[in-house]
Structure formats: structure tokens, C-alpha cells
Amino acid sequence: MPKLFTGAEIVFKALEDQKVDYIFGYPGGAVLPIYDELKNHKSIKHILARHEQGAGHAAEGYARSSGKPGILLVTSGPGATNAVTALTDAYMDSVPLVCISGQVPTHLIGTDAFQECDTTGITRPCTKHNWLVKDVNDLARVLHLAFEVATTGRPGPVLVDIPKDIQFKKGKYSFSKSTLKKKLNGRATHKISNNELDKFIDLLKKSSKPIFYTGGGVINSGPQASEYLRELVSLTGFPITSTLQGLGAYPGDDPQFLGMLGMHGTFEANNAMHDCDLMINIGARFDDRITGKVDEFSPGSKKIHVDIDPSSIGKNIKVDLAIVSDVSEFLKSLIKRFKEKNKNFLSSNKQKTSKWWSTIEKWREKKSLNFINSNKIIKPQHAVQRLYELTKDKDTFVTTEVGQHQMWAAQHYKFNKPNRWMTSGGLGTMGYGLPAAIGVQIANPGKLVVDIAGEASVLMTMQEMSTAVQYKLPIKIFILNNEYMGMVRQWQELLHEKNYSESYTAALPDFVKLAESYGCVGMRAKTPDELDEKIKEMVNIDRPVIFDCLVDKAENCFPMIPSGKPHNQMILGPEEEEEISDEGKILV
Amino acid sequence: MAKSKSAYSVPGKIGKIERHIIVVWVDNEAGVLARIAGLFSGRGYNIESLAVAEVDKKKHISRITIVTEGTPQVIEQINLQLKKLVPVHKVADFKRGEKDILFRELALFKMLANANKQEKIKKICKKFNPVVLDKTNKSFVIQVTALRAEIDKLAIDLKRLGLISTSRTGAVAMTKGPKVFN
Numbered sequence: 001m002p003k004l005f006t007g008a009e010i011v012f013k014a015l016e017d018q019k020v021d022y023i024f025g026y027p028g029g030a031v032l033p034i035y036d037e038l039k040n041h042k043s044i045k046h047i048l049a050r051h052e053q054g055a056g057h058a059a060e061g062y063a064r065s066s067g068k069p070g071i072l073l074v075t076s077g078p079g080a081t082n083a084v085t086a087l088t089d090a091y092m093d094s095v096p097l098v099c100i101s102g103q104v105p106t107h108l109i110g111t112d113a114f115q116e117c118d119t120t121g122i123t124r125p126c127t128k129h130n131w132l133v134k135d136v137n138d139l140a141r142v143l144h145l146a147f148e149v150a151t152t153g154r155p156g157p158v159l160v161d162i163p164k165d166i167q168f169k170k171g172k173y174s175f176s177k178s179t180l181k182k183k184l185n186g187r188a189t190h191k192i193s194n195n196e197l198d199k200f201i202d203l204l205k206k207s208s209k210p211i212f213y214t215g216g217g218v219i220n221s222g223p224q225a226s227e228y229l230r231e232l233v234s235l236t237g238f239p240i241t242s243t244l245q246g247l248g249a250y251p252g253d254d255p256q257f258l259g260m261l262g263m264h265g266t267f268e269a270n271n272a273m274h275d276c277d278l279m280i281n282i283g284a285r286f287d288d289r290i291t292g293k294v295d296e297f298s299p300g301s302k303k304i305h306v307d308i309d310p311s312s313i314g315k316n317i318k319v320d321l322a323i324v325s326d327v328s329e330f331l332k333s334l335i336k337r338f339k340e341k342n343k344n345f346l347s348s349n350k351q352k353t354s355k356w357w358s359t360i361e362k363w364r365e366k367k368s369l370n371f372i373n374s375n376k377i378i379k380p381q382h383a384v385q386r387l388y389e390l391t392k393d394k395d396t397f398v399t400t401e402v403g404q405h406q407m408w409a410a411q412h413y414k415f416n417k418p419n420r421w422m423t424s425g426g427l428g429t430m431g432y433g434l435p436a437a438i439g440v441q442i443a444n445p446g447k448l449v450v451d452i453a454g455e456a457s458v459l460m461t462m463q464e465m466s467t468a469v470q471y472k473l474p475i476k477i478f479i480l481n482n483e484y485m486g487m488v489r490q491w492q493e494l495l496h497e498k499n500y501s502e503s504y505t506a507a508l509p510d511f512v513k514l515a516e517s518y519g520c521v522g523m524r525a526k527t528p529d530e531l532d533e534k535i536k537e538m539v540n541i542d543r544p545v546i547f548d549c550l551v552d553k554a555e556n557c558f559p560m561i562p563s564g565k566p567h568n569q570m571i572l573g574p575e576e577e578e579e580i581s582d583e584g585k586i587l588v
Numbered sequence: 589m590a591k592s593k594s595a596y597s598v599p600g601k602i603g604k605i606e607r608h609i610i611v612v613w614v615d616n617e618a619g620v621l622a623r624i625a626g627l628f629s630g631r632g633y634n635i636e637s638l639a640v641a642e643v644d645k646k647k648h649i650s651r652i653t654i655v656t657e658g659t660p661q662v663i664e665q666i667n668l669q670l671k672k673l674v675p676v677h678k679v680a681d682f683k684r685g686e687k688d689i690l691f692r693e694l695a696l697f698k699m700l701a702n703a704n705k706q707e708k709i710k711k712i713c714k715k716f717n718p719v720v721l722d723k724t725n726k727s728f729v730i731q732v733t734a735l736r737a738e739i740d741k742l743a744i745d746l747k748r749l750g751l752i753s754t755s756r757t758g759a760v761a762m763t764k765g766p767k768v769f770n
Contacts, residue, residue, distance in 0.1 A: 124623060125630050129674040132618065149674060311668035314661065 004170040007136045007162060008037040011100065014143035015044055017175045020071050022047055022062060022442055024055040028075025029115060030102030033167035047442060047471060050463040052079050054435040056086020057461065060095045061439030064422045065397055067222060069096040069150050070439065076102045077115030080161075081122065085429060087157045088126040092426025093245060094220055096155035098146050099127075105165040106134055119161045130159040136171030144175055154309040155220055192325055197337040199321055203302055205342070205349070207278035209356045210238045213261065216245030216425070217283020217307060219418045221327035225249070226418040228331035229282065235338060237346045237353065239360055241269035243284045244410055244425045252414030258360065259369070262290040263561050264407040267368035267570055268360055270559075273298055274567035275359070281305045283327045286316040287426075296566035306330055368559040368572050369411050378528050380405060380480045380551040384412040384452065387478060390535045397440045397449045399423065399433040401457030404486035404557045409452040431460030434477060438464060441473040448476070448539060455481040455548075456505055465518040468544040476538055477546045482553045483508060490556045495563075515546035524548040603659030607636075607684040609691060609761045610666060611769070615675040616642045616650040623673055624652060633658060633666055637693075637736070637758030649677065653760045655736070680769040688764045695739045696721070697746055698729050698753040709749055713742065727752075735759075 005013065011034055015023070024047045027035045038046055049055035052074045059070030070090075074083050080101045090097045104113040120132045129149050131142045139162070146158045204210065212233060218225045226249045233240050233256055240250050241261040250257055259266035261273055273279065279301045284290070286305075291297045294316065303319040305312075306327060313322045323330060338345070371381045384405075398413055399422040400406040406423055415421050422440060424432035433451040441449045451458070458479055468475050480486075488503040515522030521543050525534040531549070538545050559570045614620050621640060628635050636655040643651045656666060663681065670679045682689045699709055706728055710718055716732035716739075723729075732742065736759050743754055763769055 120619060121622065124619070124626055128672075309672070311665060311672060315665055318661075 002172050005173050006033070006037075007133075007139055007167040007169055007171065008033040009040075010136070010139045010171065010173050011143065011162070011167070012037055012041045012044065013173050014140055014147075014175065015071065016041065018069075018144070018147050020044055023071045023073050024049055024059040024062070024439065025073030026050075026052050026055055026075065026079060028077075028079050028102065030076035030104055030164050031073060031079070031100075031162075031167075032102075033164065034073065034100070034102070034162075046073070047438070048467065049435065049438075050466050051461065052082035053085050053431070054438075054461050054464040054467065056083045056097070056099070057089065057429070057432050057435035058439035058442070058464070058467070059097050060086060060090050060093075060432075061399060061422050061436030062443045063090075063095050063097060063439070064219075064436075065419050065440040066443035067419065068443075069098050069147060069155075072097055072099040074099065074101050075115065076104055076119065077117045079115075080117060080119040080159075084122060084126060085427075087123055087159065089424050089427040089429045089432060090157040091126045091128070093424065094155050094216060095157065096150040097157035098150050099123075099157060099159040100143075101159060101161050102167070103132065103161045103163040106163045107165070109163065119159070123159045126157070127159050128156040130161065132161045132163075133166055134163070136166050136169040139166065139171060140173045140175060154217075154307075154312075192323070192330055192333050194337065196321075196323055197334055200304060200323070200334060201338055201341070203278055203304060203321065204236060204238075204280075204338075205345075207276075207302075208352045209272075209276045209301075210236070210278040210280065210353065211258075211272045211276040212238055212240035212280045212282065213243075213273065213284055214240060214246045214249055214282045215243040215284025217285075218246055218249040218327050219283075221283065221308075223418055225283075225328040225331060228328060228335060232331055232335055232338075235335065235346060237350065238280075239272055239357070241265070241273065243287070243290060244423060246284060247410060247421045248415035248418045251416045253416065258364075260410050261567075262287075263292070264411065264557055264559065265561075266411075267366045267559055267572060268363035270561065270567040270570060271363045272360055276301045279303045281307075281319070282331075283307060285309075285312045288316070291316060292561050293564060293566045298567070366572065368570070371555070371558075371573075373528075374552070375528055378525065378531055378549060378551045380482070380549075380555055381408050381412055382528065383478075383480055383525075383531065383549050383551060384408045386531055387450065387452070387535055388413045390532065391448060391450065391539060394448045394539075396420065397422070397437075397444060397447055399436040399440060399449070399451045401433040401451070401453045401460075402428045402430045403454045403457060403488075404482075404490060404555075405452055405454040405457075405480040407487075407557045408480070413452070430454075430457035432457075434458055434461050434475075435464045435467075437475040437477070438468055438471075438473055441468075441475050442471070449474075450476045450478050453477055453479045454486060455479050455483065455508060455511070456485045459505075459509075462514070465515070465520060465544060465546070469519045473544060474542050475544050477544070478538070479511060479546065479548050480551045481508075481511070481548050482551050482555070484553060486555075487557070493556065511546050511548035515544075518544075518546075520544035520546060522546050522548070524550065526550050603661055605657055605659060606663060607655065607657050608663050608666075609682045609684065609689070609759060610654045610656060610670070611680040611682070611761055612652040612654065612670055613677040613679075614650050614652060614673075615677070616648040617675055620650070620675050621652070623675065624654070624670070627669055627673065628654075628656070628666075631665070631669065633662065637756075639758040639760050653758065655759050678769070682761055690762045690764060691735055691759050692733050692761075693736050693739055693759045694731065694733045694757045695742075696729055696731050696755040697743070697751055698727060699746065700727050700750040700752055702726070705749055709746065712745055712749075716742065 063070035104116040258269040261269040305319040437451040512522030640652040716734040
């Protein structure tokens with residue numbers, strides 16, 4: 001007779017076997033047996049959030065900065081529904097999360113019991129997979145499978161719904177390590193053939209106007225992938241651009257790096273994407289914020305797409321060479337093959353791409369990220385630049401909320417390492433950055449963690465400051481405060497005849513006093529000349545800080561590809577603004 | 589700058605719409621049909637008909653046959669998205685009109701018809717393996733098996749002969765010859 005364990009014990013045994021050290025959660029009636037068991041497992045620490053969405057984003061921040069899955073524990077009903085935004089966010093941005101939710105006892109399911117909801121039904125479209133466990137003897141298998149699904153192939157969130165009676169019931173526990181295999185979305189690993197590698201290399205050799213276009217897949221593949229990417233880019237001498245999620249995989253201050261591409265990408269990156277003859281997409285997904293007008297997207301190029309998710313290939317853009325693979329494994333094989341056969345590629349190919357590079361330099365001369373600075377009022381771009389200059393020597397982790405500040409952060413903060421940049425790209429969740437910073441700080445104690453925020457976004461999850469204070473997490477909330485939902489205001493200015501409908505927040509809190517009431521430090525910068533000193537002060541405080549940086553209220557985020565335009569028709573600054581077509585207006 | 593048309597919502601060239609029959613082998617577990625149906629509705633794919641039943645009692649495998657329409661790009665996405673679902677074992681995709689594939693759909697028709705009319709109806713249904721399942725002097729229920737389009741046409745023909753109720757299974761499919769789909 002094997003030893004029997006309660007469902008709650010099985011949950012923790014599984015978490016221990018999966019080497020979980022932190023859980024982010026919030027208790028409630030239907031998960032109390034699991035919370036009761038917490039005290040018996042000292043290696044697992046629970047971080048009590050103030051809202052399940054906050055717990056979810058914190059788990060995302062933990063996962064993205066550590067490369068390990070984030071664990072979320074919530075109760076039934078509202079606990080589960082509050083977690084839905086975070087699960088959807090993780091699904092869109094391929095973040096591995098394991099969410100364990102309590103459920104009403106089995107016999108009450110379907111009776112509209114107190115705090116009952118159809119959790120697996122609600123979360124089905126926003127998880128890779130979910131399970132309702134109705135037999136305690138299935139629990140161990142399901143939990144380990146949940147970790148496997150979340151972390152293999154294209155990572156993503158999963159949910160295990162456990163009725164309260166199952167948490168009490170006794171059952172068997174087993175775990176065999178062999179279940180943890182590297183798989184592609186649940187399928188066996190694809191073997192990369194020499195034929196594929198040779199085709200790839202052949203395209204590289206034929207190209208005179210190449211560009212690497214890399215994305216979050218490089219980050220998700222692990223730090224090794226970034227190393228390989230750097231090696232490949234330097235072996236070829238080709239220019240490289242990155243999506244929002246891919247920032248940090250390649251050094252942001254390297255001369256071969258053209259900056260971010262897409263709707264608010266640089267002039268040189270977008271023009272190079274448009275005019276190239278070879279586009280090498282590694283771990284990016286041709287998202288609509290990247291492609292702009294699909295019909296006119298990079299019309300003259302051959303396209304290579306490397307992605308771990310077969311359904312990402314050919315979804316939006318047809319490609320000439322599709323390779324389903326983990327980025328790291330693929331680049332490793334490619335570099336080996338490339339080096340064997342092309343000893344002096346860099347010098348022998350220099351001539352071929354020199355014209356391309358001089359075209360790129362001309363685009364660069366536009367200095368598309370420039371802005372008109374002021375000595376009276378803090379420009380938001382200037383604030384991000386100063387923050388970067390004053391924190392770049394530290395191993396700084398940056399999270400953001402969603403909006404103008406997010407794009408300015410992406411444009412002006414240069415990342416040199418993977419896993420240092422956590423932002424909600426796919427779902428665009430305002431309120432992501434503050435709780436994410438909590439998770440990042442948990443995973444990286446002693447490191448500087450800054451949430452570059454907007455005042456509207458940060459208010460959506462502001463309650464999590466209380467979490468930061470409770471666990472002594474010295475996160476820095478750097479608010480670019482323009483009193484507007486800036487990106488909404490920008491679109492209204494450009495598309496809706498300056499009808500600023502409901503995008504201004506009257507009666508904002510005093511962020512300094514708010515910080516104090518939470519028991520953290522509040523600071524405010526009003527003018528450019530006090531900015532540097534205040535930032536330095538903020539960085540040196542070993543407590544959570546809310547930094548209220550009052551910035552120009554009317555500043556717009558440029559450059560920008562207006563809706564309905566291809567990549568080579570960007571607006572570079574206010575002087576170039578023009579009427580946007582009616583069709584463009586509906587496309588924001 | 590020349591004015592250009594919008595990009596994000598309006599797809600460029602819409603490919604030719606094709607009808608496909610997609611067969612999916614899944615674990616017969618709670619919620620599996622909701623996962624498949626949710627994938628189709630969530631991504632805006634179309635389900636014309638869907639037939640599902642367990643085909644392996646021991647392994648609890650169900651076979652789902654879905655008739656759908658879409659551009660080649662959409663059909664490819666449907667296949668790839670289905671394959672990503674955890675309970676899905678394999679996916680087969682047949683284009684309508686492929687030669688080595690059998691398609692059949694079963695239909696029950698309830699007719700208000702006297703004996704005289706009944707003979708006429710049987711004659712119309714003759715090609716489609718008609719079986720009379722129930723018969724009174726006022727009504728009868730007839731079962732036919734045929735292709736979807738044939739049943740569509742039959743239903744129209746029977747309308748004027750007293751058709752009052754129709755029940756259809758949706759198409760099921762199988763390959764010809766000894767080969768099975770792997």
C-alpha cells in the first residue's frame with residue numbers, strides 16, 4: 001500500500017519536485033486547504049498580492065526575468081476571474097505560468113454555489129491548456145503535465161482547477177522526471193536538417209540587402225540564444241532590428257543594431273525592413289504593429305522565419321523558408337554549419353552589403369528618435385534618457401505599463417542583456433508594470449528594478465505597492481506624469497480632431513502622499529535641472545519609491561507609422577503630421 | 589505622401605475560398621468539444637457541420653469530423669491551431685472533391701404523405717440507400733445516406749411532397765483502399 005497524501009499535500013509535493021520557490025497568490029474559501037498546508041513547506045514562499053491580477057502579473061515578471069515558470073494560486077469565482085487578465089497577458093506574450101485555482105466542492109459544481117464560476121470554461125481561450133481535477137489520484141499527473149505544457153514549446157499559461165473536496169481527499173503521489181522533455185507544443189523535437197541549414201546559408205550569401213528581425217522567441221529560448229544571435233550577427237555583419245519583446249537579446253548600443261521596428265520603431269529599422277532583399281525573422285511573429293499594411297510589407301524581400309510555434313509561420317505573412325525550431329538549438333546548428341563552410345564571410349561579403357549599409361546610415365542621419373528638448377519643462381523622452389544614463393552601469397531591470405511611456409522606454413532605454421525588459425506587448429495591459437516589478441524583484445534580489453510608468457496605467461494596480469512594502473521590495477515606480485492617458489490623447493489629436501474625450505484624468509492623487517501612506521518613499525521632479533539629482537537619490541534609496549516625474553502634457557510619441565501606411569511612410573515629428581484617411585481611423 | 593488605403597483590418601488579396609473536411613482524433617475528455625468549437629469561434633473560423641463520437645472505447649479516442657470553409661491560408665491555420673491543442677492526437681485535412689476520400693452524411697426525413705405519395709418519395713430517394721424506419725397511414729420516416737449536396741437537394745425536392753422535419757448528422761469521412769490516415 002503506497003503512502004497516501006491529501007490533495008493539498010500533493011499540490012506542494014508537486015511544486016517541490018518542480019523546484020518552485022515562490023508562489024504569488026491570494027487566499028479564499030475554496031483554496032483554504034492548500035493555504036493550510038503552506039506552513040509545512042518551508043522551501044516555498046508565498047507572496048501575498050492585493051488583487052489576483054497583481055499576483056498574476058507579479059508571477060509573469062518573475063517568470064520573464066528568471067526564465068522559470070511563475071506560479072499563481074487563487075481562489076474560486078472572483079479569484080479566478082480576476083486572474084484572467086494576467087493569464088491572457090501571459091498567453092499573448094508567451095510567458096510560462098502555472099495557475100492553481102480553488103473550486104467549489106465537486107458535488108456543488110453546476111449549482112451556482114457561492115463563489116462558483118466555470119473557471120475552466122472562462123480560461124480555456126486564454127491558457128495553453130487547463131484541467132478540472134475531479135479525482136485526487138489524477139492530481140499529481142495533472143500538475144506535472146501542467147508544468148510541462150507551460151514550459152515546453154512556445155511557453156504560456158496553464159490552469160489547474162481543484163475542487164475543495166479534492167484538496168482534502170487522500171490519494172497517491174508519483175513523479176517521474178522523464179516526463180520533462182523539450183517538446184514543440186507537445187510534439188517531439190524537430191530535427192534540424194542540413195538541407196534546411198544550407199538553404200538558410202545560401203539565402204544569406206545571395207543577399208545584398210539583408211536584415212535580421214528578431215523577437216521575444218530569442219529571449220524565451222534562454223540566455224544561450226542571445227549569445228548565439230550575437231555571434232551570428234557579428235559573423236555576417238548584417239544589420240539587426242528587434243521587436244518590442246525582443247529588446248535586450250542583442251545589445252541596444254551596438255552599431256549593427258538599428259533600434260526597435262514597428263509602429264513606433266526607428267526610421268532606419270522600418271525603412272530597412274521595407275527595402276531589404278532578405279528578411280531573417282528569428283522568434284518574432286509578424287504582429288500587426290510590426291507589419292503595418294500587409295500588402296505593402298517588405299514587398300521585395302525573401303523571408304526566412306524561425307519559430308517554435310508552427311502556427312505562427314504563414315499566419316500573417318507568407319515566407320520563403322520556414323523553420324520550426326527552438327531558436328537556441330537552431331542557431332547553434334546554423335553557426336556550426338556556417339563557420340565550417342564560410343571561413344572569411346565577413347570580409348569577403350563586406351563589399352556586397354556596403355551600399356546597403358550606406359543607405360542605412362543615411363536613414364540614421366534623420367535621427368528619428370530626436371525630440372525638441374526644453375529647459376523649463378521635463379520632456380518624457382529626456383526623463384527616460386536620463387534614467388538610462390544614470391542606471392546603465394547597474395544591472396537594471398525595467399518593466400513598463402502600457403502607452404506612450406512604454407514606447408519612449410523602448411526607444412530610449414538601451415538594453416544589453418536578455419530578461420531585463422518586461423513589458424506587456426501582445427495584450428497591452430495597463431497596470432502590468434508595477435506588479436511585474438514585484439515579481440522581478442523577488443527573482444532578482446539586490447538588483448535595481450524600475451517600472452517606467454504612466455500615471456493612468458499605474459493607478460490600475462497601485463494597490464500592489466502595499467505588497468512591495470510588506471516584502472521590503474525596493475522597486476522604483478518612475479511615473480511619467482502628464483495627467484493624460486497619453487497614447488489615447490495622441491490618437492485623439494491625430495485621428496479625432498483633437499476631441500480629447502475622457503482621456504484626461506482630473507483629481508489624480510498626490511503620488512508623493514500616496515507613497516507615504518503606503519509606507520514607501522515619494523519623490524517629485526518638476527523641472528529638468530532637478531531631474532538628475534532626484535533620479536540619483538531614487539536609485540540610492542533601498543526602499544520602494546514612487547517617483548512622480550511631471551512631464552510635458554502635450555508631447556507625442558514619434559516616429560510613428562500611421563494606420564493604413566506601409567513602413568516607408570513614417571511620421572517623424574510634429575511638423576510632419578498630416579490628415580489620416582478615414583479608413584485609417586478605424587484601425588487603431 | 590500619397591493617400592493609401594487602410595492596412596490592419598482589410599485583408600489584401602483574399603484567396604479562393606475552399607471547402608475542407610477536417611478529421612480530428614482527440615482524447616474523449618470533459619470539455620474537449622468546447623476546446624475545438626471555441627478555437628473555431630474564437631478565431632473566426634466557420635463550422636458548417638460537425639460530427640463526433642468515440643471510436644476507441646479502450647483508449648477513449650473520439651473522432652471529430654468538421655466541414656469548414658476558408659482560404660488556403662485559413663485552412664492551414666485551422667490545421668496548425670488544432671494540432672496545438674493538448675488533447676488532439678492527429679489532424680487530417682481533405683479537400684472537398686478529393687478522389688480517394690469517401691464522404692457520407694446520414695439524414696432522417698419525416699414526411700406527411702399518404703401511401704400514394706410514399707411510393708413517389710421512395711423513388712426519389714432510391715439512389716441514396718433509403719430505409720423506411722417508421723410508417724403510419726399519414727406519415728413516414730425515411731433514412732438516407734448520401735453526400736451533403738445530395739441531401740441538400742433531396743430536402744428541397746421533398747419539401748413539396750410533405751417534408752415536415754429533417755435531422756442530419758453532418759458529414760463523416762474515410763479514406764479509400766487499405767490505407768488509414770496516420
